[in-house]
Each structure stands twice: as C-alpha cells, then as structure tokens.
Amino acid sequence: MDFANYDPAGAHRSREIISAKIVVGGGFGVGKTTLVGAISEITPLTTEALMTAAGVGIDDPSKVPGKETTTVAMDFGRITMAQDLILYLFGTPGQTRFWFMWDEIIRGAVGAAVLVDTRRITDAFAPLDYFENRNLPYVVALNRFDGAPQYELEEVREALAISPDVPLVSCDARHRESVKQVLVTVVEHAMARLQAEHGRGYPTPVG
Amino acid sequence: MDQRRDPRGALVRPYAVTRGRTEPLQDIALEAVLSSTPTQVAESRFAGHDKYRIATVCEGRAQSLAEIAAYTRMPLGVTRVLVADLVAEGLLTLHTAAPAEGFEERMNLLGRVLSGLREL
Numbered sequence: 001m002d003f004a005n006y007d008p009a010g011a012h013r014s015r016e017i018i019s020a021k022i023v024v025g026g027g028f029g030v031g032k033t034t035l036v037g038a039i040s041e042i043t044p045l046t047t048e049a050l051m052t053a054a055g056v057g058i059d060d061p062s063k064v065p066g067k068e069t070t071t072v073a074m075d076f077g078r079i080t081m082a083q084d085l086i087l088y089l090f091g092t093p094g095q096t097r098f099w100f101m102w103d104e105i106i107r108g109a110v111g112a113a114v115l116v117d118t119r120r121i122t123d124a125f126a127p128l129d130y131f132e133n134r135n136l137p138y139v140v141a142l143n144r145f146d147g148a149p150q151y152e153l154e155e156v157r158e159a160l161a162i163s164p165d166v167p168l169v170s171c172d173a174r175h176r177e178s179v180k181q182v183l184v185t186v187v188e189h190a191m192a193r194l195q196a197e198h199g200r201g202y203p204t205p206v207g
Numbered sequence: 208m209d210q211r212r213d214p215r216g217a218l219v220r221p222y223a224v225t226r227g228r229t230e231p232l233q234d235i236a237l238e239a240v241l242s243s244t245p246t247q248v249a250e251s252r253f254a255g256h257d258k259y260r261i262a263t264v265c266e267g268r269a270q271s272l273a274e275i276a277a278y279t280r281m282p283l284g285v286t287r288v289l290v291a292d293l294v295a296e297g298l299l300t301l302h303t304a305a306p307a308e309g310f311e312e313r314m315n316l317l318g319r320v321l322s323g324l325r326e327l
C-alpha cells in the first residue's frame with residue numbers, strides 16, 4: 001500500500017485531545033460498576049483482556065480441559081468534559097488473582113478511590129494493601145449500603161489502619177452527586193500531594 | 208469474549224487477526240484516545256475487516272483504546288496491536304493520555320479535571 005499522501009504527524013494533530021483517568025478499586029461486589037454508572041455519560045462498558053495459562057496464578061487449568069485462556073473483565077465509564085478533555089473511570093477487576101491487571105489500569109492515573117463495604121470490611125484489606133504500596137494518590141470511600149452497619153468514619157479508619165494522610169469519605173455509589181464528591185476528593189488529594197512533593201523537590205509521581 | 212455475539216465465534220483464535228503478533232508497535236494506554244477522519248476510514252477499507260471496524264468506531268467521536276476494544280468486542284491485547292498498526296499506517300490519529308511529566312502540566316490538567324467535575 002502506498003502511504004505517500006499521509007501526514008500522520010501533521011494535519012490530523014491540530015485538535016489534540018487529552019484524556020485522564022481515575023481508578024475505582026475495591027473488593028468483589030463492592031459497587032465499583034454502580035459508582036462508575038452513576039456518573040458516566042455512557043452505560044459502563046466492559047473490556048476483556050485475555051490471560052494465558054502462564055498468568056493464571058491460582059486458577060487450576062487442569063479443571064478446565066481444553067481451556068488455555070481465561071478473560072479478565074474490567075468495567076469503565078466516560079465523562080467528556082470539553083472538546084479536548086475526556087475523563088475515564090476504570091474499575092479494577094474484583095478478584096484478587098487479577099492484580100497484575102491492576103498495574104496496567106493504574107498506570108498514569110490521576111488517582112484512585114478505594115470503595116469499602118462496611119458489611120464485609122475485611123474484603124478491603126487486600127485492595128488497601130495494594131494501593132498503600134503504589135505511588136498513586138488514593139482516597140477511601142465507604143459505600144453506604146442500605147441496612148449496613150453505620151460506623152463512624154474514624155472507627156473505620158482505625159479498623160482498616162488507614163493512614164491519617166489518606167482522605168476517608170462516605171458515599172452512596174448509586175447517586176451522582178455523591179459519586180461526584182468522591183471524585184472531587186480524589187482530584188483535590190492528588191493536587192495537594194503533587195504540590196507537597198513539588199515543594200519538597202521530589203519528582204512528579206506517575207502512578 | 209462473548210462468542211455468541213461474534214459471528215466468527217470460536218472459529219478464529221483471538222490473535223489470528225494480528226497474524227499471531229502479540230506485541231504492539233507502540234504501547235498505547237487504556238485511556239489514550241484515537242480518532243479518524245472520513246478519509247482515513249475510507250483508506251482503512253483496504254487494511255482488512257478488523258482495522259476497518261476500528262477506524263469506523265473512531266470516526267466523528269474520539270474513542271479510547273478501552274472503548275474500541277469494548278465496541279468491537281475484541282480482547283484488549285489484540286485491539287492494542289491493531290490500533291498501533293493503524294496509527295503507524297496513518298489510518299488513525301493517536302491523542303495524548305494525561306501528561307505524566309512536568310509539575311505545571313500535571314497541575315494544569317488536574318485543575319481542569321477538577322473544574323470539569325464540579326461543573327457536572
């Protein structure tokens with residue numbers, strides 16, 4: 001094929017579009033997709049990544065004869081903020097054995113919100129461990145399920161040993177205004193941390 | 208992949224459409240957006256069915272790599288290989304994901320995202 005007429009670096013670059021993403025983490029069934037759906041302009045979409053047997057971890061391929069690959073699904077949504085600015089919200093796969101996918105999802109992210117269900121608080125340990133060990137600003141959001149025990153935020157902070165410099169908020173993942181507030185907290189926290197690290201002369205974090 | 212929705216079903220192994228290549232020509236972030244012009248879409252007809260579908264999805268509305276994979280119902284890795292090919296062939300325009308370097312650029316981006324959220 002002759003590409004002589006193409007100018008990939010030229011004409012088509014005039015309207016550069018920037019995209020950013022915020023990650024929504026948490027255990028299985030904690031309401032990540034509900035949260036994304038409450039604010040996304042599109043019905044949350046699912047992207048599937050194929051995992052070969054080598055990456056399966058605790059999956060036992062012998063139990064699935066003839067199946068060499070399995071799929072990891074991640075849900076995401078989109079908010080078009082301006083003609084040249086799109087924000088994406090990515091939910092992490094719930095099952096902990098898919099953590100190698102989380103590394104790809106958080107790469108370059110603005111920050112993350114880790115959702116916690118107070119009825120199954122121990123499910124939050126593993127996701128919190130993950131984010132504590134990554135250089136990505138994150139906040140913890142308690143998803144207030146109907147009928148769930150209503151703990152004080154500080155009780156939860158203590159129970160989950162959440163560091164004092166990590167913002168902790170309460171939310172209802174079904175409600176747009178509530179979700180909006182969680183995302184605002186994520187971005188404000190990311191800005192504060194960036195400002196602080198800049199002041200101390202640290203390099204810019206990239207997730 | 209939901210094979211019931213894909214008319215080719217299990218007859219085509221996922222990486223067959225990339226002729227077995229699993230490494231993209233360039234890494235493309237999940238959230239990096241791509242767009243195509245009518246001319247690019249027309250030219251992509253000659254690049255094969257799957258690439259034509261991708262170029263079509265991105266016409267008129269920029270789509271992220273993740274959206275392209277979701278709308279074409281192709282696995283992410285396969286989509287990334289094909290999208291990187293299309294960019295190299297000049298049939299798709301790659302836009303920048305969030306600039307990771309530079310304090311000013313990063314703060315400026317975060318500030319724009321923050322006001323964008325508040326205006327929702």
